[in-house]
Amino acid sequence: MTGASLWVVDRGSHLLATLNRPEKRNAIDRDLIDSLHLLCARLEVERRTLVLTGSGGDFAAGADIAQLRERGATEALAGINTRAFQRVRALPMPVIAVLDGYALGGGAELAYAADIRIATPTLRIGNPETGLGIIAAAGATWRLQEIVGDALAAEMLLTGRLLGADEALAAGLVTAVLEPEAALAKAVELAERIAGLDPAATQATKRALQAPASAHPEIDLAEQAVLFESPEKHRRMTAFLERRSRAAADTDAGRGDRPAASSAPADAEHGDAAAVREPRREETP
Ligand code: COA
Numbered sequence: 022m023t024g025a026s027l028w029v030v031d032r033g034s035h036l037l038a039t040l041n042r043p044e045k046r047n048a049i050d051r052d053l054i055d056s057l058h059l060l061c062a063r064l065e066v067e068r069r070t071l072v073l074t075g076s077g078g079d080f081a082a083g084a085d086i087a088q089l090r091e092r093g094a095t096e097a098l099a100g101i102n103t104r105a106f107q108r109v110r111a112l113p114m115p116v117i118a119v120l121d122g123y124a125l126g127g128g129a130e131l132a133y134a135a136d137i138r139i140a141t142p143t144l145r146i147g148n149p150e151t152g153l154g155i156i157a158a159a160g161a162t163w164r165l166q167e168i169v170g171d172a173l174a175a176e177m178l179l180t181g182r183l184l185g186a187d188e189a190l191a192a193g194l195v196t197a198v199l200e201p202e203a204a205l206a207k208a209v210e211l212a213e214r215i216a217g218l219d220p221a222a223t224q225a226t227k228r229a230l231q232a233p234a235s236a237h238p239e240i241d242l243a244e245q246a247v248l249f250e251s252p253e254k255h256r257r258m259t260a261f262l263e264r265r266s267r268a269a270a271d272t273d274a275g276r277g278d279r280p281a282a283s284s285a286p287a288d289a290e291h292g293d294a295a296a297v298r299e300p301r302r303e304e305t306p
Contacts, residue, residue, distance in 0.1 A: 027056035035070040035212035043077025050085035074119040081128025102159040110134040140195040147183035
C-alpha cells in the first residue's frame with residue numbers, strides 16, 4: 022500500500038495501483054499526488070510495468086476542485102499535478118490505464134500520461150476545465166493532440182465535450198472497450214506479455230516513442246547501438262536460430278512432430294529461450 026487514497030499491489034509481472042477515493046469519484050487531491058510520486062519513485066528503481074485503475078466505477082473525475090479553488094499563482098507555477106503526471110509518463114516501463122466511468126480534467130490527463138488505455142463501456146472522458154475558469158495544464162494541451170490529433174483535441178479542450186467509450190475507441194484514445202473485469206484482465210494480460218519481452222528493449226522503445234520528431238532517427242540508432250551489443254539480444258536471437266536449426270534437423274530426419282519455425286520474428290512471450298516460438302497473431306495487442 023502506498024497511501025490511503027492509492028492502493029498498490031505487487032502482482033509479480035506488474036504493480037497494480039488503484040486510485041481509491043470513491044466517495045469523491047477518485048478526485049485527485051494533494052495526498053493522491055504525493056502517493057503517485059512515491060509510486061513513481063519505486064517504479065523508477067524497480068522498472069516494472071504499471072497498471073493504473075480507479076475504484077468505485079470511476080477512474081478519476083478530475084483534480085480535487087475544493088483544493089484547486091484555494092490554489093494561487095505560486096501553486097499553478099509549481100505544477101502540482103503536471104509534474105506528477107509528467108513523472109508517470111516518463112516511467113521507464115509501460116503504463117497501462119484501465120478507464121472506467123469518469124476520467125475528467127486531471128483524471129483524463131493522468132490517463133493521457135499512460136502508454137496504453139483500455140476503456141469500459143461507461144467511460145466519459147474529457148476536459149471541462151474552461152468551465153471552471155482554468156486551463157487543462159497537466160498535459161492535455163500537448164498530449165491529447167498527440168493521441169487524437171489537433172482537430173478533435175481542439176474541439177474537446179475548447180468546448181469541454183466529453184467522449185464516450187465508443188468515440189474514444191474510434192479516435193484512438195483507447196485501444197479496447199471491455200466490461201470492467203475483462204478490461205482489467207486485458208491490462209494484466211498485456212503486462213504479463215511485456216514481462217516476457219526484453220526489458221531493456223522495452224525501455225528503449227518507450228524512450229524512442231516519447232522522443233520529439235526532431236530526435237528521430239538518431240535516437241533510434243543510438244538505442245539500437247546499445248541493444249545490438251547486449252548479451253540478452255544475442256541470447257534471444259541465438260535461441261530463435263537454434264530452435265529453427267533443431268526443427269529443420271528433426272524434419273530432415275523425418276522425426277518432426279511439430280512444423281518448422283517460420284522466418285517470422287520470435288515471440289519471446291515468457292522471456293525464456295525455450296519459449297521462443299512463432300507469434301500467435303491473435304495475441305498481438
Ligand atoms: N473534485 C472534488 N470533488 C469531486 C470532484 C472533483 N473533481 N468530482 C466529484 N467530486 C465529488 C462531489 O463533490 C461529490 O462529493 P460530495 O458527495 O461530498 O458532495 C462526490 O464526488 C460525488 O460526485 P457527484 O457530483 O455527487 O456525482 P454525480 O454523479 O452527480 O456527478 C460528475 C458526477 C463527475 C459529473 C460531477 O461530480 C462533476 O461534474 N465533477 C467535477 C468534474 C470536473 O469538472 N472535473 C475537472 C476538474 S479539473
